[in-house]
Amino acid sequence: MIGAPKEMFDAIYNAVFRQVFSVIMKVMPPPAPKLYQGQGSAKALCQHISDTEVKSLLIITSAELVELGLLKPYIDLLEQLEVSVSVFDKIEPNPSISSVKAAIDSYHQHQCQGVLAFGGGSVIDASKAVTLQIGNKVPVEKLVGLFKARKKAAPFFAIPTTAGTGSEITSAAVISGENHQKMFIVDHKSIPIATALDSEPMLGLPNFITADTGIDVLTHAVEAYISKVDNPTKIPLAINAVKLVFENLPKAYHQGRDHEARANMALASFQAGDAFNFMGLGFVHAISHQLTAFYQVPHGRANAIVLPYVLTASFDAIAPALARLSIAAGLANGETNQRTLAQQFIDQIKSLLVEVNIPSTIEKIKTEDIPSIVKGARKEAVGNYAVPYLLSVRECTNILQQLQGK
Ligand SMILES: NC(=O)c1ccc[n+]([C@@H]2O[C@H](COP(=O)([O-])OP(=O)(O)OC[C@H]3O[C@@H](n4cnc5c(N)ncnc54)[C@H](O)[C@@H]3O)[C@@H](O)[C@H]2O)c1
Ligand SMILES: [Fe+2]
Numbered sequence: 001m002i003g004a005p006k007e008m009f010d011a012i013y014n015a016v017f018r019q020v021f022s023v024i025m026k027v028m029p030p031p032a033p034k035l036y037q038g039q040g041s042a043k044a045l046c047q048h049i050s051d052t053e054v055k056s057l058l059i060i061t062s063a064e065l066v067e068l069g070l071l072k073p074y075i076d077l078l079e080q081l082e083v084s085v086s087v088f089d090k091i092e093p094n095p096s097i098s099s100v101k102a103a104i105d106s107y108h109q110h111q112c113q114g115v116l117a118f119g120g121g122s123v124i125d126a127s128k129a130v131t132l133q134i135g136n137k138v139p140v141e142k143l144v145g146l147f148k149a150r151k152k153a154a155p156f157f158a159i160p161t162t163a164g165t166g167s168e169i170t171s172a173a174v175i176s177g178e179n180h181q182k183m184f185i186v187d188h189k190s191i192p193i194a195t196a197l198d199s200e201p202m203l204g205l206p207n208f209i210t211a212d213t214g215i216d217v218l219t220h221a222v223e224a225y226i227s228k229v230d231n232p233t234k235i236p237l238a239i240n241a242v243k244l245v246f247e248n249l250p251k252a253y254h255q256g257r258d259h260e261a262r263a264n265m266a267l268a269s270f271q272a273g274d275a276f277n278f279m280g281l282g283f284v285h286a287i288s289h290q291l292t293a294f295y296q297v298p299h300g301r302a303n304a305i306v307l308p309y310v311l312t313a314s315f316d317a318i319a320p321a322l323a324r325l326s327i328a329a330g331l332a333n334g335e336t337n338q339r340t341l342a343q344q345f346i347d348q349i350k351s352l353l354v355e356v357n358i359p360s361t362i363e364k365i366k367t368e369d370i371p372s373i374v375k376g377a378r379k380e381a382v383g384n385y386a387v388p389y390l391l392s393v394r395e396c397t398n399i400l401q402q403l404q405g406k
Contacts, residue, residue, distance in 0.1 A: 010382045011390055018386040022229045025278050030171045032274070033158070034194035037267070039259060042159045045196035046074055050081035052193075054114035054155050058107045060127045061118040063089045065161060070201050071118055074159070086110035091119060094176045094292060094299070095126035097183075100140050103130045107154075114155030117192070118201070120213070121165030121174075121299065124158050128173035128190035131156040135189070140175070144183045149190075158192040161201045163252070163265035164213025164300050166220060166273015168195040180293045184384070197270055199262035207253050211356035212300030214249040214265055217241060218349070219303040220272035222311070223282040226321045228386040231278045238275035242329040244268035246352065253356045283391055284310045286381035287399065290373040295364050304358045309399045310391070311346050317389035318342070361405030370400045 036044045049057065057078060065071055066089045075085050088106040091099050103126060107115065117127035131153035133140045143149055158168045167173070173185040205213075221241035224234070244264045251261035287310065288302035297305075311318065323341035326332040331348055332341050353360070365373070374396040381387050391399070 007390075007392055010378065014382045014387065014390055017383060018228050021280060021386055025229065025231070028188070030188040030277055031191055033169060033192045035270075036194065036196040036198075038197075038263065039199055041196040042074060042198040042200060043077055045157060045159060045194055046077045046081065046083075048194050049114070049116065049157055050078065050083050052114070052155065054083065056084045056110065056112045057086070057114055057116055058103070058110060058112040059085055059087045059116045059118055060091060060103055060130065061087065061089050061123055062091045062120075065089070065119055065201075068204060070161065070204070074118065086112060091123045091126045093120075093122050094174075094180070094182075094296070095122045096176050097140060097178075100126050100129045100133070100175060103127075104133055104140075107134060114157070117156070117158040118161065120160065120162035121167045124160060124165070124167040125173040125175065127156060127158065128153070128167070129175050129185060130154075132173075132185065132187060132190050140185075143185050143187070144175075146186050147188075148185070149187045151189075153189050156190075156192045158195045159198065159201065160195070160266065160269070162205060162209065162213040163202060163262065163269040164216040166217070166269045166276070168192060169270055169273045170277045172277075176293070180296065182289045182293060197263070197266040199259045199266060202262045202266065203257045203259070205256060207256060208357070209300075210253050210256060210265075211249070211358055212298050212304060213269075214245060214252065214300070214356065215304035215307065215353065215358060216300035217265065217269045217272045218245045218249075218352075219284050219307050220276045220281065221245070221268070222307070222325070223284055223385075224272065224275035224279040225325050226318045226388045227279045227282060228388055229279045231275075234275045234278045237271040238279070239325060239328045241268040241272035241275065242325060242331075244271075246329065246331060246348070249352065250355050280384070280386045282310070282385050282387045283314070283377065283381050286377040286385065287373070287396070289380060290376045291362060291365070293376070294369055294373060295362070297362060301358070302362075304353060305360065305362055305403065306399070308346055308350050308353070309402055311349070313391055313395050313399055314389040315342065321388065322346070362403050363405055365400060365404045367404070370397055373400055
């Protein structure tokens, strides 16, 4: 199918997807992890682990975090609490299937009984794939897709060290295949048993990663709020996450060791994750995932650059929702009309992007790649997200051309 008939078919398919997603979230809501919060809460989570039957733990992390010495206090504490610890520190950004498999080998080799993820979204996602595979005894490739796990995961705990993905509460794990294409494992069984939102391990996060991951939070909250799946209990979380990002990201960026700003960003990340887990994402993620696959642009950075373009291209359909969101998040007082309020909100996002030094273009986008990027983005959006407006091939192409900045 080509052209208009294909776009019409996609619109129908997306409407059906939206209904199914909505029903699944009502009849099978994801569970929430037990939450430890505040300075020192990562240590409370270690105490929690020692109170379980897990006496031999695999900590999955990335080499940078070990080199920065961030993990050591928790290893020492766990060992004092008589939990023996092995460390697998080879998780890279956009984790690959081969790293997941290597971590599984390490788990078996050290006869572990559970996993603690200590890292950003990449580490938490890889750990989800590891624990689901161990619990289900099937190759991780068989878990790709929606709700493929039959059995529960191996015991799994998470300490996020970025305030970005919200992976510590979502049902999703994003793993990269051989060709860098992202594969999604979506399963409520992947959610950790317990998690700790602790500012301590986040204090030294470099400012550019703080910016990228912080705008990922904003993107999650905005895409969840404007999605066509509604959830009255999760809407306030999306609103609060937007408010927290505007109030705290500049401070976390400029004064990284500010505990309060870091803690508020960690909470924003968790709440935005909770919101999008129930209401879904949208075209910003659909496009940004392609840009990561084609050019290895970091996840948060790609979203941050794409966000204002997608909001602008979808403007007519989403202006009322953006206006409501900006008033609810305290960014506007509602004295002007909805279109003006929505435009002001997009302008405030652009100002925040400038403040945290996010560029507005991705010059390495090649003109000859654009048709494949557009095809991949539309396929992802049509089949996975309750988008408020289904951007056409022409509109997506236009966004990619603007992103080139020529
Ligand atoms: N599961 C979900 O729901 C979900 C949602 C959105 C994105 N994702 C996925 O998450 C991944 C991105 O995760 P991310 O944005 O958190 O980045 P990341 O985990 O890839 O980390 C980025 C970099 O920051 C470093 N780092 C992490 N914490 C640090 C700290 N405290 N101090 C110093 N350096 C630190 C890491 O080692 C890495 O080099 C992508 O693969 C994306 O597709 C998952
Ligand atoms: Fe994201």
